[in-house]
Amino acid sequence: MSEAMDITVTVNGEVFQKTIEPRLLLSDFIRHELNLSGTHVGCEHGVCGACTILFDGMPVRSCLMFAVQADGHEIRTVEDLGTMENLHPLQEAFQEAHALQCGFCTSGFLMSILPVLEGTTDLSEEDLKRAMEGNLCRCTGYQHIRDAVQLAAEKMSSGSES
Amino acid sequence: MKPAPFEYIAPTTVEEALGHLAEYGYDAKILAGGQSLIPMMNFRLAQPSVLVDLNKLAELSFIRSEKDGELRIGAMTRHFQVERDDLVAEHAPLIHEAMPKIATPQIRSRGTFGGSIAHADPAAELTTICVALDGRFRCQSARGERWVPAQDFFLGMFTSVLEPDEMLVEIAIPPMAPRTGWALEEAARRAHDFALVGVGAVVTLDAKDCCERARLVFFSVGDGPVEAVKATEMLIGKEVSPDLIRAAAEAVTDELDPSADIHASVQYRLHLARVLARRALEKAFARAAAPGTQAA
Amino acid sequence: MMAKLIGKRITRNEDPRLLTGQALFVDDVELPGMLHAAFLRSEYAHAKLKGIDLSAALERPGVVAAFTAEDMGDDWAPGPPLVIPPPTIEDVEFYTRTQVPLVKDKVRHAGEPLAIVIADSRYIAEDALDDIVVDLEPLDVVTNIERALEPDSPLVHDDLESNLAAHLVQEKGDYAAIRESADKVIKRRIVIERGIAGAMENRGIVASWDNKQQQLTVWDTTQSPIPIRNGLASMFGLSEHQVRVIAPFVGGGFGPKIMMFYPEEVLLTWSTLKMGKPIKWIEDRRENFYATTQERGQIHDVELALTNDGRILGMRDDFLHDTGAYDPYGLTIPLNTQCHALGPYDIPNFSSDLKVVFTNKTLTTPVRGAGRPQGVFVIERMLDIAAKELGIDRAEIRKRNYLPRDVFPYDNLIIDQAFSSFVIDSGDYLPAMEKALKLIDYEKFTQEEQPKLREEGRRVGIGVVSFIETTGVGPYEGARVTIESSGKVNTATGVGTQGQGHFTTFAQIVAEQLGVDVRDVHLVTGDTAQFHWGTGTFASRGAVVAANAVNAAASIVRGKVLKLASELLDTPEEELELEDGVVRVADIPTQFISLGDLAQRSNPLRGAVEPGTEPGLEATAYFGPKYGATAFGTHAMIVEVDPETMMVEIKRYIVVEDCGTVLNPLIVEGQLHGGVALGIGNSFYEKLVFDDNGQLLNASFADYLIPTAAEIPTIEIAHQVTPSPLNPLGSKGVGEAGAIPVPALFAQAVENALGVDGLEILESPLSPQRLFELFHGEEKDA
Structure with a gap:
């Protein structure tokens, strides 16, 4: 029962080979096996969205997947965005609009919003709410996050034009 | 909140998957999108000893239409794929309209169409919609396959006709008749929550603008999708008027037997059912009557 | 000195770390050989513990240890009380019963810990919880605070005569007398x-005892690392210098x-001391619902005595406050309730009989607002009802009762949460109300729009409420400001930070004083090894108490800088200015010395520090306010209720806030x-539902x-500034302000939207279900 399994996962462009127990949650794998602790865990039942990552380009709850299921797949986490010295436009916008306070939910918001903005930077108010409805934030009241996403959309659309 | 240990099997063909189900029977649990099962496992409310993961079954991920216009959706097609699919939007606008209301974007990235149905959650939109649209489900086991009409599929809360060795592989949605209108109405606490009450309406008008056919199927008011048959019978053959719609909507409560929970009492649910039935019928009939509404 | 940085919308210093996933949270701490803990928690809310058998759990591979209360021997003791009322309050009855590290005799609320399991992984530790055999004999449960005071109620603490945890009467003037002469x-x-x-x-804790260094390090998600350090040292017989508590991000x-001490803080420490291995425990969300403190449960019987023209003559507010199974936090919450029930109003006669009640539920301690939302709900709702009954406009009745601007400081003559007289330092309420009314266009809405909408069958309503918020209570905080030889400035303070932007607002203050870039001020918070003294981040006090300590320390350093620069540049101090990281002779741009150079000169490797002077450009200072600074404001909102579904949409939300000097508007907003x-959330979405067995x-x-x-609308904010006279910055707290008036406002606006005669909302939180009952109940009666 529950024998350890070998998996190969590409995370932020780097290939990792690990031996893991099937029940290991993908969130725990990312945080504690790969030491990519920028992905946070807030509820472990798929509601808060703090653990959102990109799985084959789609935003998913990493607490609602087993790490074994990532075998052969591609993952992006917050660490794949900008660096402290060179923030991604979305991160820049979050700083400029004060879209984070404690910062615990922030990686989840970034990874939920990123694919939306990478798809289109022309967002209606409704699109915005939709993109964010799977992420809880207790600090900001969401208003500055909405501002930040609009700001990021501007930055990213002008960035893609140039 | 860590899941208990389990044995993990990830077959790559349907045949292989069915073999495992035949072998493990009640000990096995099918892992589709996992968006309902894994929370239960994290709470340790579900502790299956074997998980059969269907996510490698590429053959079950498809959306196509048959020659007769019937829409076919593979059970492992993910919600976001259905949500974005033009064929679905055209052939089954009710499904298209419902998709964004299902949970949150992250859940729709992973959750599957078939998984939602097989899970048989009485609060789920898709089960109800499949009933309202006269959908059929192809169920397979190592013993063979069978097609089950949606309205016969659900047996109760989280229970369906699926045998332990059987799995749902495909969903079929027949084409809509000409002059058919549809609507989905729900009342939820927060935008993405399960509805306190929800209802799907599908109505068809005849050449004389009378109601030829009407279906009104509710969710969150019973153990599964609940159809208000008598209420809709009031509409058949009649010229549709606001008063008639109101009367039919008022009548739905005779056929519903909801239970109370922390968010809504029985009385409130029945009240919502009447209100939402009226709104859904109004919208559906308006759509049916609108010029250009035709068969897919 | 002209403010160049204070009051500016400066983006945050801490953001790049948080945005890139490089900020350390407790669960990010990984230590070699670290073990993982899980707690077995009672499923019963009230039960006699007859036995626990850990043997099967201990046999499970990967389990390293497991302990019960018995295993703790003499180390088992109820937690220290935190804020017990001092004898200065007359005739107060208070029965201290504090939480225990592990249940020994009986369980008093669901989720109370029975045993700790320590294993190689959290997964295995949770597996082992299922192996433990517990013998619990269920007892009758009491969850309702009124029922709890009935003579035949089950007792939460058997050694007490009743479930009364505290009783306190506060009086001002003579309410009984004025009641007789009131019009209404x-x-x-x-x-x-x-x-x-x-x-x-x-919550989360990593505790690590290093036997060779004889050093205990505890990473803890606490708001108050210094009191935790002090408490752990005293509990386990260690010097405070042997204990380092770090509240990281x-x-x-x-x-x-804040609530110290949680059982887990004691247990993790006790276990690492016993086992000599680092241990991590991360609370999961399910545990959080049972094991982390909650708030707000109260029942009020209120009377408001008025004249016919709506002037308040007096108020009586007798209420019960639910403290849950224990009462370590004393009377902080209900004292806040009493004080804030007085609001910004002139209430000459007041009487309040407070009973704090034990129940078989998770304990309550302050939650953002801390008793204030309840007090505001009480007075604001009563004013709404008075306005209706007396035929006075809702805004008008408030205006008629405001304390006038020339009355401050105003002594309310009752005791506040700091156990001193509740004095309001400053205020100017009328303009805040006028501004809110103007922003939401109260006149036009109520006179034109609302009647029109109502004719269309739409139920749209408006609300407007005022409130005060006591903030920035003592005792004190401290800070140490050091200019390093790089020219950058290090600032250390004892408070913890949970997202309030301390890394930036405190840096702004230091940068303002020392003429450096905000980004060059490095702040350390929440590490007891960096700053020894302090209390913590609570009661909206960071921007008041800690910020003024930072300001005081920075100001002393500024003095040192000027003195040294004056000598070196041979220029009087008055002619020097601090800018761009240098001290320069005003009007002579070429004549300057950098702060880095000054820092080096002040800490020479050769020569001698002159007697009577200290090396370095460093200062430590403390700030303790005489009493709290009281912020205030007015909120207004427009809501639409779907009268069929009872779903509510907030269409506009206005905040007019006066928190004194605004240090950083971006952060304040x-x-x-x-x-x-x-x-x-508190108004319409969030309610804990307990059944009669105390199950959540x-x-x-x-x-x-x-x-x-x-669900959250756009919030339109306007500021008003009435500086606090109690501190040099003039700041007041704002951390809790947003939450405080909302339930009162929401109730008023929804009631107004429904617009049904006799429909009064006298409860919070609401829900669609509850509105359905209120709405249809009334219709049946009509």
Whole structure:
């Protein structure tokens, strides 16, 4: 029962080979096996969205997947965005609009919003709410996050034009 | 909140998957999108000893239409794929309209169409919609396959006709008749929550603008999708008027037997059912009557 | 000195770390050989513990240890009380019963820990919880605070005669007498129920005892690292210098993370001392619903005595406050309730009989607002009802009762949460109200728009409420400011940070004083090894108490800089200016010396430091306010209720806030947004539902509804500035302000929207279900 399994996962462009127990949650794998602790865990039942990552380009709850299921797949986490010295436009916008306070939910918001903005930077108010409805934030009241996403959309659309 | 240990099997063909189900029977649990099962496992409310993961079954991920216009959706097609699919939007606008209301974007990235149905959650939109649209489900086991009409599929809360060795592989949605209108109405606490009450309406008008056919199927008011048959019978053959719609909507409560929970009492649910039935019928009939509404 | 940085919208220093996933949270701490703990928690709310058998758990591979209360021997002791009322309060009855590290005799609330399991992984530790055999004999449960005071109620603490935890009467003037002469006396019962704080990060602790260094290090999601350090040292017989408590980045506090000592803080420390291995425990969300403190449950019987023209003559507010199974936090919450029930109003006669009650529920300690929302709900609702009964406009009745601007400091003559007389330092209420009315266009809405909408069958309503918020209480905080030889400035303070932007606002203050770039001020918070003295982040006190300590220390350093530069540049201090990281002779741009050079010169490697001087450009200073600074404001909102479904949409939300000097408007607005969002949750979405057995029926984020972006409207903010005279910066706290008036406002606006005669909302939180009952109940009677 529950024998350890070998998996190969590409995370932020780097290939990792690990031996893991099937029940290991993908969130725990990312945080504690790969030491990519920028992905946070807030509820472990798929509601808060703090653990959102990109799985084959789609935003998913990493607490609602087993790490074994990532075998052969591609993952992006917050660490794949900008660096402290060179923030991604979305991160820049979050700083400029004060879209984070404690910062615990922030990686989840970034990874939920990123694919939306990478798809289109022309967002209606409704699109915005939709993109964010799977992420809880207790600090900001969401208003500055909405501002930040609009700001990021501007930055990213002008960035893609140039 | 860590899941208990389990044995993990990830077959790559349907045949292989069915073999495992035949072998493990009640000990096995099918892992589709996992968006309902894994929370239960994290709470340790579900502790299956074997998980059969269907996510490698590429053959079950498809959306196509048959020659007769019937829409076919593979059970492992993910919600976001259905949500974005033009064929679905055209052939089954009710499904298209419902998709964004299902949970949150992250859940729709992973959750599957078939998984939602097989899970048989009485609060789920898709089960109800499949009933309202006269959908059929192809169920397979190592013993063979069978097609089950949606309205016969659900047996109760989280229970369906699926045998332990059987799995749902495909969903079929027949084409809509000409002059058919549809609507989905729900009342939820927060935008993405399960509805306190929800209802799907599908109505068809005849050449004389009378109601030829009407279906009104509710969710969150019973153990599964609940159809208000008598209420809709009031509409058949009649010229549709606001008063008639109101009367039919008022009548739905005779056929519903909801239970109370922390968010809504029985009385409130029945009240919502009447209100939402009226709104859904109004919208559906308006759509049916609108010029250009035709068969897919 | 002209403010160049204070008051500016400066983006945050801490953001790049948080945005790139490089900020350390407790669960990010990984130590070699670290073990993982899980707690076995009682499923019963009230039960006699007859035995626990750990043997099967201990046999499970990967399990390293497991302990019960018995295993703790003499180390087992109830936690220290935190804020017991001092004898200065006359005739107060208070029965201290504090939480225990592990249940020994009986369980008093569901989720109380029975045993700890320590294993190689959290997964195995949780497996082992299922192996433990517990013999619990269920007892009758009491969850309702009124029922708890009945003579035949089950007793939460068997050694007490009743479930009364505290009794306190506060009087001002002579309410009984004025009641007799009043034109109008309005009497109502108001019920407010419990919610959670719901920080996105659950609690967590990593405790590590290094035997060779004889050093204990504890990473803890606490808002108050220094008191935790002091308490752990005293509990385990260690010197305070042997204990280092680090509150790294903390994912939201909102009150419950102050509550020391949680059983887990004691248990993790005790276990690492016993085992000599680092141990991690991360609370999961389910545990958070049972084991982390909650708030708000109260029942009020209120009377308001008025003249016919709406002037308040007096108020009586007798209420019960639910403290849950224990009462370590004393009377902080209900004292806040009493004080804030007086609001910004002139209430000459006041009488309040407070009973604090034990129940078989998780304990309550302050949650953002801390008793204030309840007090505001009481007075504001009573004023709404008075306005209706006397035929006075809702805004007008408030205006008629405001304390006038020339009355401050105003002594309310009752005791506040700091156990001193409740003095309001400053205020100017009328302009805040006028501004809010103008912003929401109250006149036009009520006179033109609302009647028109009503004719169309739409139920749209408006609300407007005022409130005060006591903030920035003592005792004190401290800070140490050091200019390093790089020219950058290090600032250390004892408070913890949970997202309030301390890294930036405190840096602004230092940068303002020393003429450096805000980005060149490095701040350390929440590490007891960096700063020894302090209390913590709570009661909206960071920007008042800690900020003024930072300001004081920076100002002393500025003095040192000027003195040394004056000598070296041979220029009088008055002719020097600090700018761009240098001290320069005014009007002679070429004549300057950098702060880095000065720092080196002040700490020479050769020569001698002159007698009577100290090396370095460094200073430590403390600030303790005489009493708290009182912020205030007016909120207004427009809501639409669907009269068929009872779903509510907030169409506009206005905040007029006066928190004194605004240190950073960007951050203040963020605080207000978040506060209002929590308030909206408290008003309509978030209610803990306990059944009669003390079982929580909605212990998950699927059933306990925290608002998402879809539920929170755009919040329009306007500022007014009435500086506090009590501190040099003139600041007041704002951390809780947003949350405080919302339930009162929401109730008023929804009641107005429904517009049914006789329909009064006297409870919080509401829900669509509850509105359905209120709405249809009234219709039946009509």
